[in-house]
Amino acid sequence: MASHHSQKRLISPLARARGLGSAKKGASHWWAERVSSVALVPLTLWFVWSVVHLTGADQAAVRGWLSRPAAAILMSLFIVSTFYHLALGLQVVIEDYVHREGVKVTALLLIKGLIILTAAAALFTVLRVALGS
Amino acid sequence: MPEAAPPPRSRPISPFLFPPTGTYRWQLTSALSILNRVTGVALGVGTLLLTWWLLALLGEPSDFAAVQDFLGSIIGRLLLLGWTWALFFHLLAGIRHLVWDTGHGFELKNVYRSGWTVVVLSVVLTVATWSAGYYFR
Numbered sequence: 001m002a003s004h005h006s007q008k009r010l011i012s013p014l015a016r017a018r019g020l021g022s023a024k025k026g027a028s029h030w031w032a033e034r035v036s037s038v039a040l041v042p043l044t045l046w047f048v049w050s051v052v053h054l055t056g057a058d059q060a061a062v063r064g065w066l067s068r069p070a071a072a073i074l075m076s077l078f079i080v081s082t083f084y085h086l087a088l089g090l091q092v093v094i095e096d097y098v099h100r101e102g103v104k105v106t107a108l109l110l111i112k113g114l115i116i117l118t119a120a121a122a123l124f125t126v127l128r129v130a131l132g133s
Numbered sequence: 134m135p136e137a138a139p140p141p142r143s144r145p146i147s148p149f150l151f152p153p154t155g156t157y158r159w160q161l162t163s164a165l166s167i168l169n170r171v172t173g174v175a176l177g178v179g180t181l182l183l184t185w186w187l188l189a190l191l192g193e194p195s196d197f198a199a200v201q202d203f204l205g206s207i208i209g210r211l212l213l214l215g216w217t218w219a220l221f222f223h224l225l226a227g228i229r230h231l232v233w234d235t236g237h238g239f240e241l242k243n244v245y246r247s248g249w250t251v252v253v254l255s256v257v258l259t260v261a262t263w264s265a266g267y268y269f270r
Contacts, residue, residue: 034234037227037230037231040224040227041224041228044220044224045224048217048220052262052265052266052269053269055266055267055269055270056201056205056270057201058194058197058198058201059189059194059196059197059198060194062197063190066190082180083180086177089174089177090173090174093173093174115177118180118181118184121184121188122180122183122187122188125184125188125190125191126187128191129190
């Protein structure tokens, strides 16, 4: 029995349960995924609306659009929210399907590293265009 | 009284799904659940395209034109069409999940109603977006 086991270990069942689970901190991860998804609803609709208007636009037109404060601010928020939400989501996917600890940790590090690198590149582009080179 | 530890058992992984033997009957609920995950991963791949498009803004005008030409090609358009649908599906399925998180909409009838709403609306919004794209071109 679990209770029998925990009593022998001189550790309360709550303390034993804390920190367990694949992510080690499931509740905060779950909340962060929800909060980022709520932010992404209006940001995504704005992004789709903007891209539709930019259909077939040349570089000067897109740079002109992105250099406007509203577009630069919303695009920055869209990029940060998207990559944050993506990192949280892909973490769960990997934790669900990869069960060997070494492979799992390696995959998580690689995916999160790639996401941070891509997010930094995207964000830098927006700032460079918006603030001028 | 000490108990002997149970022998370790290998964890069964979706025994009725893989290999597909026909034992498992697909339902809308499970299909939309895995589709939400698949579209999420696909959109993650799509962020690479978005970043490539943005980085081309810092290059020569011809660099950006090359990206736009690829996106305007048949392959580019098919990819963008797929990503547009994936984006709307993931967005709508995500809103469905947010409603569930409030504890509402779990009645079987409502689960199917919201599920079909997500499917139909994702297609409608994709068609509307592409119609608008061709209109503004």
